[in-house]
Amino acid sequence: MARRPASKGADELAFVALGGIGEIGMNLYLYGFGPPQDRRWLMVDLGITFPGVDEPGVDVIMPDTRFIEENRADLVGIVLTHAHEDHFGAVVDLWPRLKAPIFATPFTAALLRAKLEERPGLKLPITEVPLGSRFAAGPFDVELVTVAHSIPEPNALAIRTPLGLVVHTGDWKLDPDPLIGQPTDEARLAALGEEGVDALVCDSTNAMREGISPSEAEVARSLAGIIERAEQRVIVTTFASNVARIRSIAEAARSAGRDIVIAGRALHRVIAVGQETGYLPANLKFHDQDAYGYLDRRHVLAICTGSQGEPRAAMARIAEDSHPSVSVAAGDTVIFSSRTIPGNEKAVGRVQNGLAGLGARVVTDAEGLVHVTGHPRRGELKRIYELTRPRALIPMHGEIRHLEEQGRFARAQGVGHVVAARNGTLVRILPGPAAIVDDVPVGRIHRDGNILIDAEDGPARQRRRLSFAGIVVVSLVVERDGRLAADPEVVTDGLPGVNADGVEIETLILDAVEDAIESIPRARRKDHSVVREAAQRAARSAVNEAWGKKPICKVMVTVV
Numbered sequence: 001m002a003r004r005p006a007s008k009g010a011d012e013l014a015f016v017a018l019g020g021i022g023e024i025g026m027n028l029y030l031y032g033f034g035p036p037q038d039r040r041w042l043m044v045d046l047g048i049t050f051p052g053v054d055e056p057g058v059d060v061i062m063p064d065t066r067f068i069e070e071n072r073a074d075l076v077g078i079v080l081t082h083a084h085e086d087h088f089g090a091v092v093d094l095w096p097r098l099k100a101p102i103f104a105t106p107f108t109a110a111l112l113r114a115k116l117e118e119r120p121g122l123k124l125p126i127t128e129v130p131l132g133s134r135f136a137a138g139p140f141d142v143e144l145v146t147v148a149h150s151i152p153e154p155n156a157l158a159i160r161t162p163l164g165l166v167v168h169t170g171d172w173k174l175d176p177d178p179l180i181g182q183p184t185d186e187a188r189l190a191a192l193g194e195e196g197v198d199a200l201v202c203d204s205t206n207a208m209r210e211g212i213s214p215s216e217a218e219v220a221r222s223l224a225g226i227i228e229r230a231e232q233r234v235i236v237t238t239f240a241s242n243v244a245r246i247r248s249i250a251e252a253a254r255s256a257g258r259d260i261v262i263a264g265r266a267l268h269r270v271i272a273v274g275q276e277t278g279y280l281p282a283n284l285k286f287h288d289q290d291a292y293g294y295l296d297r298r299h300v301l302a303i304c305t306g307s308q309g310e311p312r313a314a315m316a317r318i319a320e321d322s323h324p325s326v327s328v329a330a331g332d333t334v335i336f337s338s339r340t341i342p343g344n345e346k347a348v349g350r351v352q353n354g355l356a357g358l359g360a361r362v363v364t365d366a367e368g369l370v371h372v373t374g375h376p377r378r379g380e381l382k383r384i385y386e387l388t389r390p391r392a393l394i395p396m397h398g399e400i401r402h403l404e405e406q407g408r409f410a411r412a413q414g415v416g417h418v419v420a421a422r423n424g425t426l427v428r429i430l431p432g433p434a435a436i437v438d439d440v441p442v443g444r445i446h447r448d449g450n451i452l453i454d455a456e457d458g459p460a461r462q463r464r465r466l467s468f469a470g471i472v473v474v475s476l477v478v479e480r481d482g483r484l485a486a487d488p489e490v491v492t493d494g495l496p497g498v499n500a501d502g503v504e505i506e507t508l509i510l511d512a513v514e515d516a517i518e519s520i521p522r523a524r525r526k527d528h529s530v531v532r533e534a535a536q537r538a539a540r541s542a543v544n545e546a547w548g549k550k551p552i553c554k555v556m557v558t559v560v
Contacts, residue, residue: 019063025049025086048089062090064443076138081170082154147172150374163430164198177217200390204398205375207406220248222369232331240266263289264305289325307338309347319354330359392434470494482525499546512542
């Protein structure tokens with residue numbers, strides 16, 4: 001793509017995403033103000049995404065922040081729009097690389113502090129900002145605009161600079177009765193439209209869906225009916241952060257005369273923060289998971305983590321009948337009060353099939369109104385265009401097909417200028433017209449155990465190879481002159497025991513290694529790297545001939 005040369009010396013308002021455009025999750029957006037060589041930066045959100053089958057062993061994935069780390073002295077603040085993991089889940093891990101002030105509303109700040117309990121010694125400079133407030137961060141004048149979503153205190157941002165105004169929607173929808181918090185502030189969005197919105201940076205997740213999203217209140221009524229009619233135990237899984245849904249489930253359980261059991265650390269944390277901030281009643285009574293087996297099966301309801309099929313979460317272990325406290329049997333009802341995030345379909349299907357195999361009735365949003373999205377459908381997108389009347393649109397938060405579809409839809413609704421940004425593309429918003437002018441480095445960081453590793457350098461690629469073809473380890477003990485001091489030994493993992501003719505593959509490997517070493521001239525055997533390389537080639541070739549696959553081969557040489 002051709003790049004327009006940036007002007008030198010004059011102030012500009014720029015935008016770049018280091019994550020969140022072209023994918024669901026890992027949101028990290030930067031707004032820059034000033035001359036191209038001397039910008040001040042404002043970060044909006046700092047989230048994670050979860051690994052897929054191509055990242056075995058990785059715990060979470062975070063955006064590569066090297067671009068803004070290089071400009072850390074010019075980072076004036078990090079504004080968190082809300083407390084979903086894909087928007088704030090990387091703060092604890094990556095803040096030490098950034099060291100910028102953090103701005104968050106009370107619920108988000110409380111949940112962030114709760115996460116810090118797992119990281120003793122780390123202190124974050126969190127400034128609590130009230131809902132609807134307006135504050136300065138360097139050259140940026142930031143206003144919080146209340147929107148509806150599936151968590152308390154979601155916000156759109158009106159970002160003002162001396163050059164103009166950008167509205168960054170965050171995650172949002174139109175919901176006249178969100179149960180917790182206020183509906184989207186359409187009057188304020190309209191006022192911003194009157195002021196003049198130079199660019200709307202807008203959520204694209206549901207751009208392919210027609211109509212208006214159902215209300216959270218409708219889901220509450222539907223869940224209450226399903227729970228009331230259930231004859232045996234009820235288990236509900238939902239996103240732990242959906243406080244309105246947790247409250248609806250709890251009220252439905254109480255109305256049906258059921259005791260509530262909570263299974264999952266994340267749920268305990270969110271309930272505590274919800275009570276602390278007033279979004280859940282202080283007298284909400286529930287049991288820990290240990291009580292589940294002692295309660296009357298006709299009068300118990302468990303709320304569990306694991307709606308996305310996470311292998312270590314409560315629901316996956318229940319489906320495997322390996323959970324220490326919670327189980328299901330014939331006649332029980334399991335409700336997935338959630339949507340499946342793209343990429344998690346197989347994991348969720350495996351859990352649901354496991355539950356069905358244990359005799360449970362599994363209820364998803366395909367069988368009843370048990371979940372509503374927190375993102376805008378096309379009718380809601382049309383409404384925000386009408387309210388804000390943006391001069392330019394930058395679709396964000398979605399896979400490529402979602403971004404492209406919002407661009408097409410916006411043009412059809414009269415939005416005259418759409419910028420097809422991607423992660424790493426630097427957009428000059430003002431002075432306009434908005435255009436892509438440069439690229440910045442982007443990538444992914446793996447949290448692997450308690451270590452942060454660049455995805456390109458990390459061990460996940462090697463683990464993936466291991467999962468396909470296993471490993472062969474050959475141990476050689478050699479004299480200094482290169483003669484074998486003992487018979488070679490071999491260990492294999494992930495390989496068949498015998499070939500198609502019934503011959504042990506380990507025997508074939510040993511024979512090949514010994515022949516390869518014997519074929520090396522005696523003088524060259526003194527170079528132990530030559531011995532190691534020959535043994536490695538021979539072992540891999542023997543396995544490939546016997547099995548048709550090339551495993552990872554390691555050779556250890558001990559000199560005596």
